[in-house]
Amino acid sequence: MAIIETEALTKEYRLNVRAKGIFGAVKSLLIPEYRYVRAVDGIDFAIEKGETVGFIGPNGAGKSTTVKMLTGILMPTSGRIEVCGMNPAKDRKRIAARMGVVFGQKTQLWWDLPVGDTYELLRHIYRIPKAVYDRNLEMFGDLLGLQEFIRTPVRQLSLGQKMRADIAAALLHDPEIIFFDEPTIGLDVVAKEKIREFLRSVNREKNTTMLFTTHDMDDLEQTCKRLIIIDHGSKVYDGTMEAIKSRYGKDRFLAVEFAEKAEPVYIPGVETVEREGSKLRLRFSKDDIPVSQLIARLSQTQAIVDLTVQEPDIESIIREIYLGGIRVEPSLSGVS
Ligand SMILES: Nc1ncnc2c1ncn2[C@@H]1O[C@H](COP(=O)(O)OP(=O)(O)OP(=O)(O)O)[C@@H](O)[C@H]1O
Ligand SMILES: [Mg+2]
Structure with missing residues (x-):
């Protein structure tokens, strides 16, 4: 049986429409x-225990709203949700004991307390058996390097330290499911790498189910086996990370600015996405032509002022899906 299951999950927010002017204000009151x-507009998915799933989409797609319904913070307008066999909105307390939540932009740690004291408090709140607590603290301590700041008050921690402290806090009670909202936002490459490695080893050793919302493609590639992409409240893709990677992972965009008007480009395997004034945007596969060679070819005919190489982002992948580049696959684990 799936550990998380939704069926026709829908959420409508009600907004007050205020008419203009003083009469309008009075009328709105009356x-x-x-x-x-x-x-969120009728989303269905099923996630099995131990899966690592990237839950992604553009701004305003409905990701946070869905996660809030899964964690019981928001009540669905209609549809069905089951998490660990329970209804999150009704069994919020019992579910909280079985899940962990990490928000990249806020902390659940006590600001003025040393990290270690917060962990002690959590031990009591979640009634974590001493043996489990000690074992987890040791494992997380090694993998996340907690020792260097465990006695430091939270407000004195760097962003990367705070994130590591937060992740450990969310995992101390051995949750079966953990939700991450932008877990590596604002961190440098080394810190990101460390966190991803940690999450992979927790998933491997404890078989924890992990759901990520992130705009960071590297986070997704390195931590998720499955992707669910939503847009305007609906699911547009549900399938393997592998399929997305092999289809888009080699695509690159090159934005070039020339000293003069950009001339048309005729190079096999290179597609012109945009050509306007002195600017040119090309798309190519790094297997067809190495970027250095492409730049060399372009600079033979025209002087280059500026250039950037970009990997495809989530928005461009979604555009491709709409254009029919990749089909929505049936859910990998929909059969329970
Ligand atoms: N409390 C609220 N009241 C009214 N509308 C809301 C509320 N929260 C979200 N919305 C609207 O619901 C839609 C989905 O928002 P949601 O926050 O779920 O998107 P998201 O996918 O998490 O986006 P982001 O990537 O920006 O975090 C948006 O149109 C948003 O404006
Ligand atoms: Mg959000």
Whole structure:
């Protein structure tokens, strides 16, 4: 049986529509008018224990709203949700004991307390058996380097240290499911790498189910086996990371600015996405032509002022999906 399951999950937010002017304000008080925003529009998925899933989509797609329903913070407008065989909104307390949540932009640690004291408090709140607590602290301590700041008050920690401390806090009670909202946001490459490695080893050793929302493609590639992409509240892709990677992982974009008007480019395997004034945007596969060779070819005919090489982002992958580049696969684990 799936550990997380949703069926036709839908959430509408109700917004007050305020009419303009003083009469409008009075009228709104007497006869309130509402507008409804459908943030999540009938999403179905099933996630098995131990899966690592990237839950992604553009800004405003409905990711946070879905995660809030899965964690019981928000009540769905309609549809069904089951997490660990329970209804999150009804069994919020019992579910909290079985899941962990990490928000990249805020901390659940006590600001003025040393990290270690927060962990002690969590031990009591979650009634974590001493043996489990000690074993986890030792494992997380080694893998995340907690010792260097365990006695430091949270407000004195660097962003990377705080993130590591937060992740350990969310995992201390051995949750079966953990939700990460932008877990590596604002961190440098080394710190990101360390966190991804840690999450992979927790998943391997404890078979923890992990759900990520992130805009960082490297986070996804390195931590998730499965991707669920949503857009405008609906699911547009549900399948393996591998399929997305082999289709888009080799694509690159090159944005070039020339000293003069950009001339058309005729190089096999290189597609012109945009050509306007002195600017040119090309798309190519790094297997067809190495970027250095492409730049050399371009600079033979025209003087280059500026250039950037980009990897495809989530938005461009979604555009491709709409254009029919890749089909929505049936859920990998939908059969339970
Ligand atoms: N409390 C709220 N009241 C009204 N509308 C809301 C509320 N929260 C979110 N929305 C709207 O619901 C839609 C989905 O928002 P949500 O925060 O779930 O998106 P998201 O995918 O998490 O985006 P982001 O990548 O920016 O975090 C958006 O149109 C948003 O404006
Ligand atoms: Mg969000």
